[in-house]
Amino acid sequence: MTVPVVLVVEDGTEYAEAFGRLSGDVGPVELLHATHAAQARAILSTRRVDGVFLDVVFDRTPPEQLAGDRAELERRFAGDRAGALEHLAFHQGFYLLAELAPSIPAGTPVLLAHDFSSEPGRLAALQATVPGLEGVPESETTTQILRRLTRR
Amino acid sequence: MIAAVLLGAALWASVPEPGASGNDCLPDAASLLSEARSRLAGNGSEPPPEELAAARRLLRSARRLESSPDLDLFAADLAFAANDEEEGGDLLATTADADSTRLSDAELFLVARRAMERRRWTEAAARYRELERRLAAHGESAAWIDPRLREIELDAQADAIAPPSSGPPIEARLALAEGKRLLAAGRLREARESLRTALQLAPSYVEALLALGAVETRSGRPRAAIRAYRDALAAEPDRLEAMTSLANLLWEQPDRAAKVQSLALLDRASTLQPDARPLLRLSAERWAEYGDAAKAQDRLDRFLAKASPKERDETASLREALARLRRPEPTPAPLPAPEEPASAAADRWRKAQVLAARGDPDSQASALALLAEAEALDPTLARAPELAAAIHERRSEWKEAEDALERALRADPSHATTYESLARLLERDPARAAEASRAWARAAEAGSTEALMHRASEEERSGKTSDALVLYRRYLAEAPAGMRSAEAQAAVSRIERGRSARIFGALALAGLAALVGATVAYRTRTGSTFSEWLSREPGRAAEARRIVGRLRHEALKHGGLLLSDGADRLEDADSDARRAAAALLVSRLYGGTESRGLLAEAEGSIASLRELARADGVRLNLAHRDPVFSLLGGGLRALKSAERGLRRIAADTAAPARLVRRTARLLREGARRFQLASGAELDRSIERAAALPVRLDALRALLAHVAAESDREAPPLELVGGPDGDGGLPAVRLSAADWETLWRNLFGNALTAGRLGISAAERRDTITGEARLDIVLFDDAPGMLTREELQNRPLDRGLGVVAEILRRNDGSIDVVAPAAAGFTKGIRVGLPTVERPA
Numbered sequence: 001m002t003v004p005v006v007l008v009v010e011d012g013t014e015y016a017e018a019f020g021r022l023s024g025d026v027g028p029v030e031l032l033h034a035t036h037a038a039q040a041r042a043i044l045s046t047r048r049v050d051g052v053f054l055d056v057v058f059d060r061t062p063p064e065q066l067a068g069d070r071a072e073l074e075r076r077f078a079g080d081r082a083g084a085l086e087h088l089a090f091h092q093g094f095y096l097l098a099e100l101a102p103s104i105p106a107g108t109p110v111l112l113a114h115d116f117s118s119e120p121g122r123l124a125a126l127q128a129t130v131p132g133l134e135g136v137p138e139s140e141t142t143t144q145i146l147r148r149l150t151r152r
Numbered sequence: 153m154i155a156a157v158l159l160g161a162a163l164w165a166s167v168p169e170p171g172a173s174g175n176d177c178l179p180d181a182a183s184l185l186s187e188a189r190s191r192l193a194g195n196g197s198e199p200p201p202e203e204l205a206a207a208r209r210l211l212r213s214a215r216r217l218e219s220s221p222d223l224d225l226f227a228a229d230l231a232f233a234a235n236d237e238e239e240g241g242d243l244l245a246t247t248a249d250a251d252s253t254r255l256s257d258a259e260l261f262l263v264a265r266r267a268m269e270r271r272r273w274t275e276a277a278a279r280y281r282e283l284e285r286r287l288a289a290h291g292e293s294a295a296w297i298d299p300r301l302r303e304i305e306l307d308a309q310a311d312a313i314a315p316p317s318s319g320p321p322i323e324a325r326l327a328l329a330e331g332k333r334l335l336a337a338g339r340l341r342e343a344r345e346s347l348r349t350a351l352q353l354a355p356s357y358v359e360a361l362l363a364l365g366a367v368e369t370r371s372g373r374p375r376a377a378i379r380a381y382r383d384a385l386a387a388e389p390d391r392l393e394a395m396t397s398l399a400n401l402l403w404e405q406p407d408r409a410a411k412v413q414s415l416a417l418l419d420r421a422s423t424l425q426p427d428a429r430p431l432l433r434l435s436a437e438r439w440a441e442y443g444d445a446a447k448a449q450d451r452l453d454r455f456l457a458k459a460s461p462k463e464r465d466e467t468a469s470l471r472e473a474l475a476r477l478r479r480p481e482p483t484p485a486p487l488p489a490p491e492e493p494a495s496a497a498a499d500r501w502r503k504a505q506v507l508a509a510r511g512d513p514d515s516q517a518s519a520l521a522l523l524a525e526a527e528a529l530d531p532t533l534a535r536a537p538e539l540a541a542a543i544h545e546r547r548s549e550w551k552e553a554e555d556a557l558e559r560a561l562r563a564d565p566s567h568a569t570t571y572e573s574l575a576r577l578l579e580r581d582p583a584r585a586a587e588a589s590r591a592w593a594r595a596a597e598a599g600s601t602e603a604l605m606h607r608a609s610e611e612e613r614s615g616k617t618s619d620a621l622v623l624y625r626r627y628l629a630e631a632p633a634g635m636r637s638a639e640a641q642a643a644v645s646r647i648e649r650g651r652s653a654r655i656f657g658a659l660a661l662a663g664l665a666a667l668v669g670a671t672v673a674y675r676t677r678t679g680s681t682f683s684e685w686l687s688r689e690p691g692r693a694a695e696a697r698r699i700v701g702r703l704r705h706e707a708l709k710h711g712g713l714l715l716s717d718g719a720d721r722l723e724d725a726d727s728d729a730r731r732a733a734a735a736l737l738v739s740r741l742y743g744g745t746e747s748r749g750l751l752a753e754a755e756g757s758i759a760s761l762r763e764l765a766r767a768d769g770v771r772l773n774l775a776h777r778d779p780v781f782s783l784l785g786g787g788l789r790a791l792k793s794a795e796r797g798l799r800r801i802a803a804d805t806a807a808p809a810r811l812v813r814r815t816a817r818l819l820r821e822g823a824r825r826f827q828l829a830s831g832a833e834l835d836r837s838i839e840r841a842a843a844l845p846v847r848l849d850a851l852r853a854l855l856a857h858v859a860a861e862s863d864r865e866a867p868p869l870e871l872v873g874g875p876d877g878d879g880g881l882p883a884v885r886l887s888a889a890d891w892e893t894l895w896r897n898l899f900g901n902a903l904t905a906g907r908l909g910i911s912a913a914e915r916r917d918t919i920t921g922e923a924r925l926d927i928v929l930f931d932d933a934p935g936m937l938t939r940e941e942l943q944n945r946p947l948d949r950g951l952g953v954v955a956e957i958l959r960r961n962d963g964s965i966d967v968v969a970p971a972a973a974g975f976t977k978g979i980r981v982g983l984p985t986v987e988r989p990a
Contacts, residue, residue, distance in 0.1 A: 012746055012747065013746075014710070014740060014747070015713075017736055018713055018714055018717075018736065018740070021721070021729070021732050021733050021736045022714065022717040022718050022721050022733055022736065023717060024717060024720055024721075024724075056705065057705055060746075068919070075939065075966070076964040076966075076982075077959060077964070078942060078943050078955040078958070078959060078964070078965050079943035079944075080959050083959055087962070090701075091919075091920050094919050094920040094921070095919055098918075098919045113705075113709060115704070115709070115831065115832070117832055118326075118329075118832050118835055118836070118987070119922075119923075119987050120322035120325065120326065120987070121322065121916075121923060121987045122916070122920075122921040122922060122923065122987065123921070124322065125916045125921040126921040136709065137712075138704065138708040138709050138711075138712050138826075138827075138831050139590065139593065139712040139826075139827045140712055140713065141590075141712065141713060141716045141717045142713055142714070142717045143717050145713070
């Protein structure tokens with residue numbers, strides 16, 4: 001039986017460790033880990049990946065490794081560079097999603113660590129680009145998340 | 153067979169009727185028939201198409217003048233000869249209706265098959281049965297007909313089942329959420345409007361119908377409530393809440409027919425849920441009141457079969473009263489009429505329902521096969537896996553049942569009863585109690601009032617009376633006519649009495665205790681909640697939103713992620729895995745080299761909110777008065793209590809089992825409280841305080857005001873783009889004060905212009921998907937403005953102030969080209985908006 005492979009993209013190791021050490025009866029899962037877009041893209045181009053988990057806040061990542069058009073954001077923030085960078089770090093999961101979308105095979109479940117329960121229109125808009133995208137409700141456990149990522 | 157029919161037609165046409173005259177031109181049926189025959193005579197078995205067509209026209213005219221099986225049969229033969237099987241079949245069916253003995257066996261078969269194809273099951277069955285009789289009379293085999301009759305019976309029963317409704321659209325779910333929020337706040341008129349919006353989008357949305365029933369009941373409009381519950385039952389005939397609420401409302405009606413319906417509904421409810429014993433008792437009491445002692449006695453006996461001594465005492469007087477009553481059984485209400493099939497998938501689901509109801513192993517297997525096909529045809533048809541789960545449960549296939557329920561929830565996450573079924577399934581396994589509890593929580597979120605009661609009882613049993621009280625009150629708000637409203641009301645009174653007694657006792661102890669009590673009362677009753685603070689200071693919404701965002705991410709999301717599973721690992725895993733899990737929890741909850749830890753992050757966020765409020769002269773009483781933060785605080789306290797145990801388990805392979813159990817219990821307590829502390833409710837508080845509807849007339853008035861303050865005449869403000877009318881614009885996430893300052897500065901800069909233009913457009917951020925509104929103010933004043941000039945404006949005046957307000961509120965500002973002739977430039981401001989239901 002093929003062991004499902006899940007790619008976890010986050011600025012630390014919190015989610016990957018929690019999936020590895022705390023999740024219950026999900027069966028064997030191979031966890032791959034990336035801390036920024038380039039690493040994640042490299043993994044997606046060389047490995048089969050059955051599910052992708054994206055954290056949203058990347059406030060520990062060096063600014064030069066953050067995905068997103070900084071010049072465009074600085075323009076939007078009327079020249080406020082610090083504000084643009086803060087926005088980028090706190091919404092990085094969305095920028096990673098946009099950047100990695102072409103590399104994610106169609107039908108792959110992608111979970112973004114954001115609760116869309118009060119913004120269903122926002123989720124639907126993002127699903128137009130990544131049909132397999134879902135949010136993560138606040139009460140969801142590691143076991144439930146891994147089940148969704150591996151479709152078990 | 154077709155060839156035989158054609159040959160018959162040709163032979164008939166080739167033989168002239170005795171006495172018929174080709175020259176008779178009178179417009180009667182006989183002459184028309186005769187002329188038709190003349191046209192076909194001499195043409196053998198294959199008359200020319202034009203002659204055949206002319207003969208058919210003549211026969212149609214003849215049939216209009218006279219109704220006769222002979223004419224119908226002849227016309228049928230000619231229709232088949234012209235390859236018009238549709239009309240041929242119609243004519244044979246007409247003949248069969250008039251006199252089926254005129255049809256040959258082959259023709260009768262053709263008529264039966266045609267009726268089956270057209271889903272006219274009664275007719276099809278009657279034709280096949282006649283054919284069966286005829287074949288038996290001829291001594292021919294008719295064994296092939298019986299399976300066909302069974303197939304027809306299945307199809308007919310399936311057609312009598314209403315087609316399943318699809319899941320409601322997202323907009324309907326949002327409208328429902330808003331309606332329930334308003335209902336909980338007692339704003340019944342607005343709640344009704346929101347729920348009607350939901351029902352316009354999804355007319356058979358059961359949760360919205362139930363909530364509307366609650367609104368109407370609380371508004372004192374029982375007829376409207378009855379209508380809503382009836383609609384809910386029509387959409388989902390087995391929905392217990394609709395059944396019991398309707399039963400209660402009908403019982404209160406003065407007419408006897410309504411009471412009969414009420415009793416039938418109660419009986420159906422107790423059949424559907426045999427574990428709900430209070431239903432049996434209620435049913436017994438009402439049958440007795442109605443005057444049918446036999447039925448009342450039957451329900452009472454079933455209730456007493458598992459009754460406690462106290463319950464026996466409570467029902468003693470009813471037992472005695474029943475001995476004196478005897479009345480005939482009233483007629484139950486008729487079943488609703490069947491509807492047309494919805495789709496191939498729904499068709500299979502309906503057949504599967506019929507098979508599942510039969511209950512034998514073969515029928516169940518066939519039902520599962522049909523449901524698998526239905527799911528493959530329409531993966532959004534949640535009712536298919538739901539029914540599959542019910543069948544698997546009957547077959548004790550628990551894993552398959554759970555998988556099917558999970559599939560149903562993926563297809564329709566809004567269906568509360570599916571969560572209920574999952575919760576009940578999970579409750580079978582004591583080791584999965586935490587999962588069952590989460591499923592109940594999801595059911596409550598999806599609108600199940602039964603789940604609210606379940607959770608309330610659970611909380612009360614475990615001594616969490618405050619949480620139980622909140623849930624009982626929610627049940628009473630959402631299901632005022634519900635089956636268990638009396639039980640909920642009694643529980644609220646009980647808990648409140650208990651609380652009052654405790655407070656009284658504490659006050660009576662001594663003067664010192666009174667002082668302590670007064671201090672406690674001061675702490676619990678003074679100060680503001682988060683929502684009250686923001687209502688008073690909406691300008692703080694943007695800063696509060698950032699802090700709450702952080703709090704939701706660090707505490708509520710990570711808490712949900714770590715705690716329940718962490719508790720399970722502590723109890724279930726081997727010693728190495730337990731130590732590893734405990735070590736991970738220690739670093740995540742209490743901090744380590746990489747992070748401050750969940751507790752410090754959450755407490756830091758709460759402290760930041762207190763600090764902000766203090767700057768406004770407001771004392772936040774989050775611990776005692778705030779419904780969300782008090783739960784969050786309780787969760788944090790539970791995690792603090794777990795720290796010593798977790799650290800010991802992380803360090804010691806032989807940690808005592810009792811310590812492990814206690815620590816796991818504290819983690820679960822933390823998880824439960826975090827789960828109850830709704831992050832979404834915090835967001836809604838912010839939006840209630842600082843979501844501003846955009847109104848063009850208000851902007852025009854503000855422009856006039858700004859101009860008057862400068863002793864100028866306001867230039868005309870033209871609408872040059874965007875929705876024509878204010879109803880089309882969403883609310884922006886900005887306080888009213890910031891909004892006014894922003895436009896005062898924009899208008900102040902534009903007063904020298906001869907004319908102004910404004911446009912508005914909704915859009916979504918291409919990266920984050922966030923809903924935004926772009927508003928552009930155009931002017932015809934001379935002089936250009938560049939983006940760089942805009943960026944370098946001082947922050948304390950004019951466009952600098954505008955840019956600063958937008959920066960603080962996640963907005964944007966830019967210079968754009970004029971959209972219409974005569975303007976020289978445009979300034980575009982962009983702001984995030986609140987998602988709206990429609």
